[in-house]
Amino acid sequence: MIKLFRMNTGSCGACDQIIDLSIHADRMLVWAETLQDADVLMLTGPITSAIRPLFLEMLEQAGDKPLVAIGQCAINGRPYAQGGLAALSELETRARVSRVEGCPVTPEKVAAGVRLA
Secondary structure, eight states, X not given: OEXXXXXXXXXXXXXXXXXXXXXXXXXXXXXXXXXXXXXXXXXXXXXOTTTHHHHHHHHHHHTTOOEEEESHHHHHOTTTOSOSGGGOGGGGGOSOEEEEOOSSOOHHHHHHHHHHO
């Protein structure tokens, strides 16, 4: 089983619903109860200046767990604003970061992205 922990930083909710569908459709994917219990971290939503310090603190607590950015707003902040992982130079040193493109994504892409992480 792959335990997932989602961080929503202000998305529209569409990718979050798709993640839920992915988990219900794939018996190998389950929710982690805490950040520390997770195998994979998922990000939905843009990273604004207000959320940036909290997000970076959570990443530090997560250690070397893989991070998967789900959807365009998590990847580059669009359509809401600038931001997303593209705006975080701190992540250049993080080895295990992947992206699932789409707005919204599909359940199949989410499951594949998590498995590749």
